[in-house]
Amino acid sequence: MDLAAIFSLEVVGAIATLVLMSIGLAVVFGMMKIINLAHGEFMMLGGYVAILATNRLGISIWISMLVLAPLVVGLFGVLVERLLVRHLYGRMIDTMLATWGLSLALVGLATMVFGNTTVGISSPLAGFAVGSYQTSGYTLFVIAVAVAVLAGLWLLFRFTDLGLCARASMQNAAMAAALGANPGRIYTLTFGLGAALSGLGGAVLAPVTGIIPTIGASYIAKAFITVIGGGSSVITGSLAASSLFGTVSQAVTFAATPVLGEVALLAAAIVLIRLLPQGITGRFFKRSI
Amino acid sequence: MTSSRRQFLGTAASTAFASALSLRGLDAFAAEDKIKVVGIYDLSGGLDIYGKPVVDALRFAAEEVNQKGGLLGRQIDFVNYDAQSNMQLYAQFAQQAALKDKATVVMAGITSASREVVRPVLDRFKTLYFYNNQYEGGVCDRNYFAAGVTPAQTVQKLVPHAVKKWGKKVYIVAADYNYGQIVSAWVKKYAAESGGETVAVEFFPLDVTNFGATISKIQAAKPDFVWSALVGGAHMSFYRQWKAANMAGKIPIASTTFAGGNEHIVLSPEECNGILICQNYLQELPGAANQDFVARFHKRYGADYPYITELAMGAYQGFMLWAEGVRRAQSIDRLKVIAALESGIAIDAPSGKVSVDPVTHHCTLDVHIAEVRDRKLNLVESFAQQAPSDTAAVCDLRKNPNDAKQYTIKI
Numbered sequence: 185m186d187l188a189a190i191f192s193l194e195v196v197g198a199i200a201t202l203v204l205m206s207i208g209l210a211v212v213f214g215m216m217k218i219i220n221l222a223h224g225e226f227m228m229l230g231g232y233v234a235i236l237a238t239n240r241l242g243i244s245i246w247i248s249m250l251v252l253a254p255l256v257v258g259l260f261g262v263l264v265e266r267l268l269v270r271h272l273y274g275r276m277i278d279t280m281l282a283t284w285g286l287s288l289a290l291v292g293l294a295t296m297v298f299g300n301t302t303v304g305i306s307s308p309l310a311g312f313a314v315g316s317y318q319t320s321g322y323t324l325f326v327i328a329v330a331v332a333v334l335a336g337l338w339l340l341f342r343f344t345d346l347g348l349c350a351r352a353s354m355q356n357a358a359m360a361a362a363l364g365a366n367p368g369r370i371y372t373l374t375f376g377l378g379a380a381l382s383g384l385g386g387a388v389l390a391p392v393t394g395i396i397p398t399i400g401a402s403y404i405a406k407a408f409i410t411v412i413g414g415g416s417s418v419i420t421g422s423l424a425a426s427s428l429f430g431t432v433s434q435a436v437t438f439a440a441t442p443v444l445g446e447v448a449l450l451a452a453a454i455v456l457i458r459l460l461p462q463g464i465t466g467r468f469f470k471r472s473i
Numbered sequence: 474m475t476s477s478r479r480q481f482l483g484t485a486a487s488t489a490f491a492s493a494l495s496l497r498g499l500d501a502f503a504a505e506d507k508i509k510v511v512g513i514y515d516l517s518g519g520l521d522i523y524g525k526p527v528v529d530a531l532r533f534a535a536e537e538v539n540q541k542g543g544l545l546g547r548q549i550d551f552v553n554y555d556a557q558s559n560m561q562l563y564a565q566f567a568q569q570a571a572l573k574d575k576a577t578v579v580m581a582g583i584t585s586a587s588r589e590v591v592r593p594v595l596d597r598f599k600t601l602y603f604y605n606n607q608y609e610g611g612v613c614d615r616n617y618f619a620a621g622v623t624p625a626q627t628v629q630k631l632v633p634h635a636v637k638k639w640g641k642k643v644y645i646v647a648a649d650y651n652y653g654q655i656v657s658a659w660v661k662k663y664a665a666e667s668g669g670e671t672v673a674v675e676f677f678p679l680d681v682t683n684f685g686a687t688i689s690k691i692q693a694a695k696p697d698f699v700w701s702a703l704v705g706g707a708h709m710s711f712y713r714q715w716k717a718a719n720m721a722g723k724i725p726i727a728s729t730t731f732a733g734g735n736e737h738i739v740l741s742p743e744e745c746n747g748i749l750i751c752q753n754y755l756q757e758l759p760g761a762a763n764q765d766f767v768a769r770f771h772k773r774y775g776a777d778y779p780y781i782t783e784l785a786m787g788a789y790q791g792f793m794l795w796a797e798g799v800r801r802a803q804s805i806d807r808l809k810v811i812a813a814l815e816s817g818i819a820i821d822a823p824s825g826k827v828s829v830d831p832v833t834h835h836c837t838l839d840v841h842i843a844e845v846r847d848r849k850l851n852l853v854e855s856f857a858q859q860a861p862s863d864t865a866a867v868c869d870l871r872k873n874p875n876d877a878k879q880y881t882i883k884i
Contacts, residue, residue, distance in 0.1 A: 190689045197685060295517075302519070302706035304713065306741050311719025317692045320717040323685060393682035393710055396519075402680060437686040442677055443649065445686070 186315030199430035200330035208382030224400025227386030234387035253387030261379020304394035415463020513581035518558025522734035571598035605791035609655035613868030620791030625863035640697025647702035835861035
């Protein structure tokens with residue numbers, strides 16, 4: 185029984201991790217149809233901001249993870265959108281190339297500034313017991329952040345003017361502009377929001393894994409699989425795909441080995457895309473956000 | 474006016490040309506006069522935690538030899554190539570060391586995977602190769618010398634100690650490549666021999682950072698202790714997550730890889746206190762020879778140098794063994810140096826006496842069990858002059874000098 189509880193917690197933790205890895209990418213892709221290949225590097229930046237602010241400046245780990253990292257990376261995202269991405273709207277391949285170049289540049293820059301060594305920080309929460317088992321309190325925190333992010337996004341899209349305009353531009357930018365919305369500003373804000381969420385994800389995952397300039401590469405594949413598997417709806421899609429892939433990979437990890445767990449995740453993604461080329465929300469939950 | 478200008482240009486050009494020639498000549502002479510030693514180690518990427526101390530130690534060894542007048546009256550020119558934890562770069566740099574640099578000796582490789590990339594290249598181009606790390610044993614190659622320890626020297630000591638101290642059931646977590654696979658087989662064997670049993674073995678690719686599921690599985694299996702053969706920066710997350718799950722101190726850990734990459738300095742004391750290790754060298758070893766070495770090393774690199782790891786000491790010892798071989802051979806010719814090293818060379822290293830076993834090209838040396846406590850390795854028990862008996866069981870270079878492969882020892 186205790187083991188079942190621990191197992192469920194690990195599965196939910198894995199789902200939350202996938203949500204945090206992919207939500208920033210999902211916002212940018214789902215709303216703007218921009219494939220941001222620098223997403224992993226945005227996460228890496230978030231991790232560095234959190235760890236360095238804590239280790240070097242002595243700022244509380246909670247503030248640097250939950251406030252500083254999304255703020256800094258979000259502002260960086262706005263800058264990137266203004267300077268680079270906005271010239272390429274509607275040209276998907278070009279944005280891919282441009283953001284890929286940006287990702288290479290960011291890896292090189294981070295290596296020059298921070299060095300090519302893994303930096304880490306101890307996870308700030310103590311463990312706790314479930315019956316005779318011990319588990320990490322930090323997993324609960326990761327789950328809480330993922331829930332808060334999804335809830336916050338839903339409230340933003342559903343109940344604010346900005347959310348309404350954003351959804352309108354997402355469906356038909358020309359029509360939204362004709363009705364008085366300003367797609368340019370909306371796109372800038374959306375890209376900034378996506379970047380901020382990537383930074384937050386990278387920062388929250390940093391104490392678990394440690395940060396190195398090339399860590400983006402290990403995030404981006406899973407983030408992409410989740411976003412493509414989820415389909416066009418940002419929140420529902422991310423949640424559905426994360427739940428599916430997280431459960432599959434953790435179940436196999438428990439039953440067999442961590443190596444097979446990763447293989448199972450990829451296999452599940454291939455089967456899913458074969459059956460539902462538009463992703464889960466392309467077929468089901470069509471009207472969801 | 475024109476002619477004098479032309480003259481001037483001509484003279485200037487020929488002077489420049491001549492001086493360039495003579496400079497090149499001098500340069501070539503200077504380079505030839507030096508003995509080239511090439512290192513290939515990771516100064517960046519996931520394995521940098523091992524590579525940096527090793528390169529510091531090799532540079533230190535080369536400087537010490539040079540300060541005492543060099544070898545055969547020639548100075549040593551040591552260069553290191555950063556392989557960036559990338560196997561392809563190991564292959565490229567090994568070729569460059571053999572063909573372009575014409576290195577007298579190459580010291581290279583942290584992981585067994587990288588060693589098996591470098592070794593055939595250096596065999597083919599007939600360049601002497603020293604591998605200075607602890608590893609799983611079994612490489613039998615006349616062109617190759619192993620200055621580090623093998624499982625028969627460390628695992629065989631630590632497993633019975635842990636079984637006696639903590640209990641019979643062991644759970645093994647290991648890196649997923651030849652080192653982790655073979656060492657966990659040795660742990661299984663020695664555990665069985667000392668009356669223990671292995672409840673599970675789990676392997677992790679070198680870039681895995683999430684150990685949550687495994688930590689739950691370990692608790693479900695209720696072992697008496699965990700054996701870690703985890704390797705590299707990413708796997709350090711295991712100890713972090715172990716502590717985050719409140720497991721530190723609840724189920725003890727034994728390892729022969731822990732502390733090899735300064736893990737006990739990088740992690741917090743709460744994350745690693747109580748872990749038992751077994752290796753050839755501890756910076757804390759008593760004795761004047763070691764204290765003198767640590768003082769010299771700190772004078773060169775600063776008193777705040779993090780820690781002189783076992784791998785760093787292995788590299789220093791490997792370098793000094795090779796230097797002794799050159800002195801005895803009175804030549805840097807590869808075959809003469811190999812013959813000299815096979816004549817039973819020994820050095821008095823900071824870790825104690827280190828001698829080359831002529832039959833296997835591995836070393837006989839002291840090993841120590843130690844406990845991690847507040848960023849220090851506290852000596853628990855020492856074992857003098859351990860022979861590489863595992864490799865000796867399969868390898869006899871006197872009988873088969875043309876052997877050049879790694880035996881996976883039947884366990």
